[in-house]
Amino acid sequence: MDSLVRPTVLYGLEVWGPYLLESNWASAQRVQIILLCRIIRCKQTVPHTIILVESGNQAFRLETVFHLVSLLHWI
DSSP states (O other): OOHHHHHTTTTTTTHHHGGGOOOHHHHOOOOOOOHHHHHOOOOTTTTTTHHHHHHTTOOOOHHHHHHHHHHHHOO
């Protein structure tokens, strides 16, 4: 999951990430949630935050902020 989907979905997020609307973030996060539900065989009605915490993942939006801060610190 982390080695295949995350890099593909988040490619170039430092450029386009800050301009996404909340609905677009939800769509991007939905791919991760669906795959995690299939991997751990849970129902789609389980709250997404619980699935993310139990799998050790974080929301794409939070990861975007982390990458942006890291990039700005590096520059």
